[in-house]
Amino acid sequence: MSTAGATPAPRDEGAKLGFRLTLPAQILVLFISAFPLLMQLYISVTDWSPLSGVGWWNAWEMWNSFANYTDLAADTRFWSALQRTAIVMLVCVPAEFLLGLALAMLFADDFLGKRVFYSILLMPMMVVPAVAGYMFFMLFQSGGPVNDILARIVGAPVTIAWLSDPTLALIAVMIADIWQWTPLMFLILLAGLVGVPEDQMKAATLLGANAWQRFTTIVLPKMKTIIIIALAIRVIENFKIFDTLYIMTGGGPGVATETISVYIYKVTTQDLIWGYVAAIALAILIVLSIVAVYAMKRMAKAREVPA
Amino acid sequence: MKRSVPFEIFRYAAILAAMAVTLVPILWMVSMAFKPIGEWSATGADLTWWPKQPTLANFEFVFGHSTNDLIVALDHTAVKPILSSLLSAVFGTAIAMSAGTAAAYGLSRFGSGQNLPLALIQLRLFPPMAVMIPVMIMWAFLNLNDTWWGLALIYGIVTLPFAFWLMKTFFDDMPREIEEAALVEGCSRLRVFTRITLPMMRAPLASAALFVFILNWSDYLIALLLTTREWVTIPVYMASLSSSMTGQLYGAKAALGLIAAVPPVIMGIAIQRHLVRGLTFGALKQ
Numbered sequence: 369m370s371t372a373g374a375t376p377a378p379r380d381e382g383a384k385l386g387f388r389l390t391l392p393a394q395i396l397v398l399f400i401s402a403f404p405l406l407m408q409l410y411i412s413v414t415d416w417s418p419l420s421g422v423g424w425w426n427a428w429e430m431w432n433s434f435a436n437y438t439d440l441a442a443d444t445r446f447w448s449a450l451q452r453t454a455i456v457m458l459v460c461v462p463a464e465f466l467l468g469l470a471l472a473m474l475f476a477d478d479f480l481g482k483r484v485f486y487s488i489l490l491m492p493m494m495v496v497p498a499v500a501g502y503m504f505f506m507l508f509q510s511g512g513p514v515n516d517i518l519a520r521i522v523g524a525p526v527t528i529a530w531l532s533d534p535t536l537a538l539i540a541v542m543i544a545d546i547w548q549w550t551p552l553m554f555l556i557l558l559a560g561l562v563g564v565p566e567d568q569m570k571a572a573t574l575l576g577a578n579a580w581q582r583f584t585t586i587v588l589p590k591m592k593t594i595i596i597i598a599l600a601i602r603v604i605e606n607f608k609i610f611d612t613l614y615i616m617t618g619g620g621p622g623v624a625t626e627t628i629s630v631y632i633y634k635v636t637t638q639d640l641i642w643g644y645v646a647a648i649a650l651a652i653l654i655v656l657s658i659v660a661v662y663a664m665k666r667m668a669k670a671r672e673v674p675a
Numbered sequence: 676m677k678r679s680v681p682f683e684i685f686r687y688a689a690i691l692a693a694m695a696v697t698l699v700p701i702l703w704m705v706s707m708a709f710k711p712i713g714e715w716s717a718t719g720a721d722l723t724w725w726p727k728q729p730t731l732a733n734f735e736f737v738f739g740h741s742t743n744d745l746i747v748a749l750d751h752t753a754v755k756p757i758l759s760s761l762l763s764a765v766f767g768t769a770i771a772m773s774a775g776t777a778a779a780y781g782l783s784r785f786g787s788g789q790n791l792p793l794a795l796i797q798l799r800l801f802p803p804m805a806v807m808i809p810v811m812i813m814w815a816f817l818n819l820n821d822t823w824w825g826l827a828l829i830y831g832i833v834t835l836p837f838a839f840w841l842m843k844t845f846f847d848d849m850p851r852e853i854e855e856a857a858l859v860e861g862c863s864r865l866r867v868f869t870r871i872t873l874p875m876m877r878a879p880l881a882s883a884a885l886f887v888f889i890l891n892w893s894d895y896l897i898a899l900l901l902t903t904r905e906w907v908t909i910p911v912y913m914a915s916l917s918s919s920m921t922g923q924l925y926g927a928k929a930a931l932g933l934i935a936a937v938p939p940v941i942m943g944i945a946i947q948r949h950l951v952r953g954l955t956f957g958a959l960k961q
């Protein structure tokens with residue numbers, strides 16, 4: 369600003385520097401949101417596909433007057449994939465939460481070997497998800513170790529074909545997800561549990577409160593925000609479930625483990641109807657954006673709580 | 676609080692059970708990586724929990740010096756996928772960390788870019804699958820398909836939210852007296868940032884960079900969509916190691932899985948202290 373005079377005020381210098389420092393991030397965000405979003409919107413009202421022989425900018429030649437969106441409403445494979453994603457979420461997230469909470473309670477005070485156990489129990493969440501998928505692919509082979517353990521328990525050979533049975537395959541991929549992400553719940557909930565004041569717990573004990581009463585009246589209320597954050601993170605990430613699942617079953621047998629990400633992946637790479645994919649993706653983006661605003665408000669509130 | 680003896684017994688029993696469940700899948704893969712081909716899919720009474728004849732043949736196979744009793748030779752070895760994973764993750768981390776750190780400082784100190792926190796959380800919320808169509812078209816247009824630098828660019832953007840949020844909470848926590856003293860001494864604000872703040876933040880910067888690196892290194896889906904042959908990453912390469920002719924190459928895949936799994940596990944344990952902060956976008960500081 370030339371009108372500000374020869375020596376700009378320090379505040380002005382700060383604002384300028386702040387603008388320059390945030391510029392690269394702003395450009396990257398714009399580069400990945402604004403233009404792609406418009407492109408997605410444009411393609412979603414056409415029959416365009418990479419094999420259609422025209423550039424995407426000429427997709428208007430294949431305008432199909434919102435047929436993709438009406439198709440979507442009637443696409444049973446899409447809705448059952450969405451339903452399956454919801455089932456996986458409704459089983460995995462509560463299971464991870466309860467197991468993580470139970471583990472966190474065991475780790476609330478000091479005991480011999482705590483740090484070693486803690487580090488080992490966190491390991492699954494650091495394993496590359498695709499590799500975790502391969503681990504469980506091996507474990508659930510009909511001649512694999514899971515059946516071997518079962519055989520030792522029942523004392524007779526067990527040859528369950530886990531990944532070829534529609535129901536068992538879904539259970540297997542959920543077990544893999546629970547194995548990998550319970551540590552994340554454990555980690556976050558333990559951090560919250562440590563923040564519960566010790567003296568309140570002691571006072572409650574002196575007043576004759578039993579463990580369950582202490583848990584429901586002191587621990588749970590103190591951890592409310594942390595629990596919401598932990599659940600929100602897992603719900604968001606679980607909704608995207610792809611890597612482990614795709615490596616284990618490829619969405620099969622048939623479509624038995626086809627979640628929303630796997631469905632979109634298949635339509636993108638096998639059916640190649642990108643106009644339709646763009647419509648699905650946009651519909652999902654709009655719903656998730658609303659969720660994002662809500663989650664953001666929650667997180668902003670949480671940050672005011674001293675942790 | 677003093678715990679009773681029965682509680683201690685219960686605690687150790689429960690933790691040992693959890694440890695067993697945690698370790699069995701990992702140990703099975705480690706064991707598989709050192710099994711000779713004859714033990715790969717041995718079942719029933721022949722199933723071996725630990726290799727009877729441990730061998731390095733699987734590693735030799737993926738690096739191309741031996742065909743490991745299989746008729747097939749690999750059309751390319753694991754060297755380039757490892758290079759691809761490394762380059763894309765390292766440069767992706769560099770992009771996310773430089774843009775994220777600068778923006779975090781700009782917001783934390785000068786209040787610039789008020790839109791970034793929400794925009795970046797939204798970016799993280801979206802399933803990559805739902806934004807990949809435009810990305811694939813753009814990457815093809817920019818000739819970035821099937822290159823490690825194309826992957827590095829998208830990784831840098833995808834992990835930018837974590838870099839930004841982590842660094843923002845670190846900057847917010849940092850006392851400002853030293854910066855203010857340097858300003859009074861006549862340093863420019865940019866100089867204060869580069870010469871005083873950044874060197875002081877070396878440890879948090881390193882933790883954040885490791886955190887972002889783990890995320891980039893762990894990707895499978897994006898590489899699956901954006902690379903086809905030349906620059907596939909380790910997970911994509913690993914998943915491709917089976918064919919209708921030879922079936923599953925169990926041992927070779929396990930060897931690759933082990934190579935892919937070791938770096939993030941070591942790094943993750945090294946930055947354990949900051950994991951909670953990173954995973955919750957700084958909402959929780961352990």
